[in-house]
Amino acid sequence: MAQIELENIARTFSLGNAKVCALSTINVAIEQGEYIAIMGPSGSGKSTLLNLLGLLDQPDAGCYRLEGRDVTTLSSDELAAVRRQRIGFIFQSFHLIPRLTAAENIALPLVLAGVPPAAREKRARNALAKVGLQSRAGHRPDELSGGQRQRIAIARAIIMRPAMLLADEPTGNLDRHTGQDITELLESLNAAGTTLVIVTHDPIMGRRARRRLLMVDGVLTDDKGGTATDPPPGSPGRAAAPHPFAEQR
Amino acid sequence: MTTADVLRFATRAALGYPLRTVLLVLAMSIGVAAVVTLTAVGDGMRRYIAGQFASLGANLVIILPGRTETGGLQPDSFAASTPRDLTIEDAVALSNAPLVQRVTPVSAGNAEAAANGRLREVMVLGATSDFILIRDLSLAQGRFLPVMDWRRGDAVAVLGATIHDELFGNESSIGQTIRIGDRRLRIIGVMEPSGQGLDMNTDELVIVPVATAQAIFNTTSLLRILIETRDRDAIDAVKAGLERIMRERHEGELDVTLVTQDAVLTTLDDILGSLTLAIAGIAAISLIVAGILVMNVMLVAVTQRTAEIGLLKASGARGRDIVRIFLTEAALLSFAGALAGYLFGLTGAWLVRLYWPELPAWPPTWAVAAALSVALGSGLAFGVMPARRAAALDPVFALARR
Numbered sequence: 001m002a003q004i005e006l007e008n009i010a011r012t013f014s015l016g017n018a019k020v021c022a023l024s025t026i027n028v029a030i031e032q033g034e035y036i037a038i039m040g041p042s043g044s045g046k047s048t049l050l051n052l053l054g055l056l057d058q059p060d061a062g063c064y065r066l067e068g069r070d071v072t073t074l075s076s077d078e079l080a081a082v083r084r085q086r087i088g089f090i091f092q093s094f095h096l097i098p099r100l101t102a103a104e105n106i107a108l109p110l111v112l113a114g115v116p117p118a119a120r121e122k123r124a125r126n127a128l129a130k131v132g133l134q135s136r137a138g139h140r141p142d143e144l145s146g147g148q149r150q151r152i153a154i155a156r157a158i159i160m161r162p163a164m165l166l167a168d169e170p171t172g173n174l175d176r177h178t179g180q181d182i183t184e185l186l187e188s189l190n191a192a193g194t195t196l197v198i199v200t201h202d203p204i205m206g207r208r209a210r211r212r213l214l215m216v217d218g219v220l221t222d223d224k225g226g227t228a229t230d231p232p233p234g235s236p237g238r239a240a241a242p243h244p245f246a247e248q249r
Numbered sequence: 250m251t252t253a254d255v256l257r258f259a260t261r262a263a264l265g266y267p268l269r270t271v272l273l274v275l276a277m278s279i280g281v282a283a284v285v286t287l288t289a290v291g292d293g294m295r296r297y298i299a300g301q302f303a304s305l306g307a308n309l310v311i312i313l314p315g316r317t318e319t320g321g322l323q324p325d326s327f328a329a330s331t332p333r334d335l336t337i338e339d340a341v342a343l344s345n346a347p348l349v350q351r352v353t354p355v356s357a358g359n360a361e362a363a364a365n366g367r368l369r370e371v372m373v374l375g376a377t378s379d380f381i382l383i384r385d386l387s388l389a390q391g392r393f394l395p396v397m398d399w400r401r402g403d404a405v406a407v408l409g410a411t412i413h414d415e416l417f418g419n420e421s422s423i424g425q426t427i428r429i430g431d432r433r434l435r436i437i438g439v440m441e442p443s444g445q446g447l448d449m450n451t452d453e454l455v456i457v458p459v460a461t462a463q464a465i466f467n468t469t470s471l472l473r474i475l476i477e478t479r480d481r482d483a484i485d486a487v488k489a490g491l492e493r494i495m496r497e498r499h500e501g502e503l504d505v506t507l508v509t510q511d512a513v514l515t516t517l518d519d520i521l522g523s524l525t526l527a528i529a530g531i532a533a534i535s536l537i538v539a540g541i542l543v544m545n546v547m548l549v550a551v552t553q554r555t556a557e558i559g560l561l562k563a564s565g566a567r568g569r570d571i572v573r574i575f576l577t578e579a580a581l582l583s584f585a586g587a588l589a590g591y592l593f594g595l596t597g598a599w600l601v602r603l604y605w606p607e608l609p610a611w612p613p614t615w616a617v618a619a620a621l622s623v624a625l626g627s628g629l630a631f632g633v634m635p636a637r638r639a640a641a642l643d644p645v646f647a648l649a650r651r
Contacts, residue, residue: 108564
């Protein structure tokens, strides 16, 4: 059983009277610990796919099994619980809360989970150490550089020890050198066993991933270097050939 | 999320936008302060006037001639329907009733007074020696009416302060003569100025023995009889006794009206209480306005913090957590406003007391409780909609905002 199984996922948005098909018949299986880059031109549905994976959005059709559980039927409270426990998000614009200190930003998921303050502080300190920013615990986001902010955001994403990290253009707002550092940090977390899914425009960053999903117009056109499920017979729009066990592995 | 964490988060959020928070707290506090101060003034006025009335004598029964009542039509209804006059004899009889401390018959009328070469229209009050005690007045010079038979009309007069000043100026009037109507009276005393009383201005009276007044106006009837009971609790028992005496004296018919200060006081209290309530109601409108302001501010906050809400949702906050966060923030803002307003209101009431020391301007407890609860209630009620809106935000859309 793969950690993530998407079967015939479709997502359509309504723009006025027009229907825009953001995703159609997506079939993907992702194993625990994989390192995946979702790539493709703007508007190809990369972010929509990531939002679906992160349970921020719900598909209009198809089945999404996360760790064997069909999550398309869960209530919004149950979805929130799954996001809280299993999923860490990293955003291009960091999304730190400006009035909170670095440590408080990191501890936010713990606050939402109702972890008592003493335990929160300890875990936030550990997470800060993991991203190398122990000395910045009391700083507010506007006192930190872009790279430091993204490190804080990463520390926040991993504080609940999620099964997967979903990163939407994590280096998009950073210079190349800082972006490199952030990528390496994410990769080290992946090496420790966390599934890492990155949406990126950057071909260099994409090449670093062990598996690349290429999206064009809401369709998965290529799946390089990883495993994928066999599509159900007769399902249209599927392009990616299964590629059992990548050469890079 | 634990309640303590919600509270902490909401507090940080409120403090994160200091100008907005201060302005909103100010708006809310003005409403609460208005209620607290205005009801303090209203209630102070009520107490002030009640106090003035009580100083006239709370254990006072006033008997007026005539009685307004509705009865059945009986054969004798057409006869003897004119009320009998009150007389000095009635007053004498009443003074012997149990638990009665003092009695004074009162008659009054307007007459022309001449003294010291000046002429003036005055109100002449016929009374007895006890009048000064019953009405709690004091003398400036000379003495008051002497104790004597009420039916004897001595030719003496006591002047009100204004009358004395206008007729005699700085000269002494004691021992001088004043002509009232066709009678010449010797001035034996001058009253202390007492200000405007509630029924008549005692400064503009000339007080003479009741029989003298009746002679001047050529009448045997009285305007009223004032009766002071031994203590306030006895008033109902005394009233019953007085009614019985009057019934006996007036051939079994109760054709007088007994008024107690209590009844007047209660009525006045009711009127001024309603007035205070009305003032409070008007001031409370500003609290509703402040509530709408809370809603507006919270709606802006939701728009401003859309990305933050998206992040909270992505981090696993449930809709109900977000409702709690925003509702708590609205409640905190209203609470701070209510508290500040309460303090402002107390200060306002204190200033009123400072400038008008005779006005006991203390905010009534009910008004304070109502102001605080309306402030909190309207803040909470108007906070619900923005909080729901925040909770209903689509996380994908919310996260797309910076």
